[in-house]
Amino acid sequence: MVAYLIRRILLMIPTIFAISLVAFLIIQLPPGDFLDGMVSAMEADGNPMRAEMIAALRERYGLDQPVFVQYWQWITGIVLRGDFGMSFEWRQPVQDLIWERTGLTFLLSLLTLVFVWIVSFPIGVYSAVRRYSVGDYVATFLGFIGLAIPNFLLALVLLFGAYKIFGVNLAGLFSREYENAPWSMGKVLDLMAHLWLPLIVLGSSGIASLFRIMRANLLDELYKPYVVTARAKGLPEWKLILKYPVRVALNPFVSTVGWVLPDLVSGAVITAVVLNLPLTGPMLLRALQSQDMYLAGSFILVLGVLTVIGTLISDILLAMLDPRIRYR
Numbered sequence: 290m291v292a293y294l295i296r297r298i299l300l301m302i303p304t305i306f307a308i309s310l311v312a313f314l315i316i317q318l319p320p321g322d323f324l325d326g327m328v329s330a331m332e333a334d335g336n337p338m339r340a341e342m343i344a345a346l347r348e349r350y351g352l353d354q355p356v357f358v359q360y361w362q363w364i365t366g367i368v369l370r371g372d373f374g375m376s377f378e379w380r381q382p383v384q385d386l387i388w389e390r391t392g393l394t395f396l397l398s399l400l401t402l403v404f405v406w407i408v409s410f411p412i413g414v415y416s417a418v419r420r421y422s423v424g425d426y427v428a429t430f431l432g433f434i435g436l437a438i439p440n441f442l443l444a445l446v447l448l449f450g451a452y453k454i455f456g457v458n459l460a461g462l463f464s465r466e467y468e469n470a471p472w473s474m475g476k477v478l479d480l481m482a483h484l485w486l487p488l489i490v491l492g493s494s495g496i497a498s499l500f501r502i503m504r505a506n507l508l509d510e511l512y513k514p515y516v517v518t519a520r521a522k523g524l525p526e527w528k529l530i531l532k533y534p535v536r537v538a539l540n541p542f543v544s545t546v547g548w549v550l551p552d553l554v555s556g557a558v559i560t561a562v563v564l565n566l567p568l569t570g571p572m573l574l575r576a577l578q579s580q581d582m583y584l585a586g587s588f589i590l591v592l593g594v595l596t597v598i599g600t601l602i603s604d605i606l607l608a609m610l611d612p613r614i615r616y617r
Contacts, residue, residue, distance in 0.1 A: 290608070297604075301597050306364075308593035309586070313360045316582045316589075322352050323377040323580045350377060363583060367590075374583030378576070383587045386572065393462065394568045397487055404488050405495040406542060412496075413503025414535060417511065428500065435497030441559045444490045448564070451486075459486045460565040490560055502541045510534035536610065543606045 324347055328338055347353045351362065366372040373383035416425045451459045461468070462483050467476045510516065511534055519529050558570035569588065576585035608614045 294601075294605075297601055301601070304597055305590075305594055308597075309364055309590045310360065312589035312593065313363065313582070313586045314356070316577070316580065316585050317356050319580060321580070323582065324350060324352055326579060359582075363586065367587075373587040376576075376581055376584040378579050378581045379584070383584050386584060387569065387587060387591065390567060390569045390572060393566075394570075397462075397484070397491070397566070397568065400484065401488055401491045401495070402545070404492045405499060408492070409496045409500035409503060410542070413500040413538075414507060414530070416500065416504040417507035417538075418530060420508065432497040432501055435493045438493070439559075440490050440494060441563045443493060444486075444560055444563045447486060447490065459483065462487070462566055487560075487564055487566060490564065499541065499545070503538055506538035506541060507534055510537050540607060540611055543610055544603050 324343065328343060331338055344353075351359055354362075363374055366374060371384070373387070375381070376383050376386055379386055412428050416428050419425055448459055451457050462480055463476065464479050464483075467479045470476055511530075513534070516529065516534055519533055520526070524532075558574050560566075561568045561570045562574070573585065573588040575581075576588060
């Protein structure tokens with residue numbers, strides 16, 4: 290295992306380098322750049338910029354350099370100084386913008402993951418053990434609905450229903466009086482009061498998917514010889530199920546760690562926009578639209594790094610959970 294970890298960590302270095310290069314090049318693919326968009330917007334407003342001012346701004350932003358020179362300056366700044374560059378649109382250091390929203394994104398993603406696991410695990414076990422029962426049919430029907438309804442559409446329906454029926458606006462993570470207020474116990478309680486809606490919206494599809502996977506995997510294990518042997522030895526049914534087949538069927542739950550970490554950055558972009566959530570996803574979308582290359586490139590780089598790290602953690606946890614998995 291130690292040799293495997295060392296090998297994987299060494300392979301992470303060229304992988305992350307390749308991710309950063311591809312991300313930076315993809316951002317440069319659309320015609321023009323951030324300055325071109327800004328000039329076009331000013332011309333549309335009737336305030337055209339002079340050519341010498343445009344040239345000065347292009348030199349100031351480093352946009353007059355070739356793409357690979359811009360990439361080298363950006364990546365060396367990250368590696369040597371931890372400097373992700375300046376955001377063109379926000380005119381702030383990129384690292385400040387990223388970490389500013391990462392805390393709330395991490396909290397919401399972690400709570401959503403726990404919510405999905407807590408709900409989907411017992412439903413999946415029950416549906417497999419009580420196969421073709423009324424409860425199994427009800428869970429399956431609700432699961433299909435959860436998979437079929439997009440998260441952003443469910444968010445719109447819940448927002449409309451809460452406002453129409455109760456006269457309450459549930460958008461955002463804070464009430465208006467706490468949005469820009471310093472952290473206090475009142476702000477924390479207000480955050481807790483607003484978290485339930487994003488949890489339900491973001492967790493609905495995950496619950497529907499994971500409980501179906503849990504049910505299918507557990508059904509594959511319930512009638513294998515080792516389960517029959519354990520049952521023949523007189524083990525209580527629920528103790529037998531939880532000790533042996535459930536442990537093997539838990540692999541999909543552990544493997545989700547690989548995509549949960551990058552989801553901390555992506556933050557369910559469309560749903561976050563609909564619910565007006567101050568997460569990293571909407572900022573990444575805005576950076577891509579405005580071709581704010583350092584901000585967008587840094588987001589994608591962090592997303593790639595978290596994907597690589599999450600995959601490694603997932604593989605390690607799978608080896609610890611399932612004795613059949615061994616890395617040589």
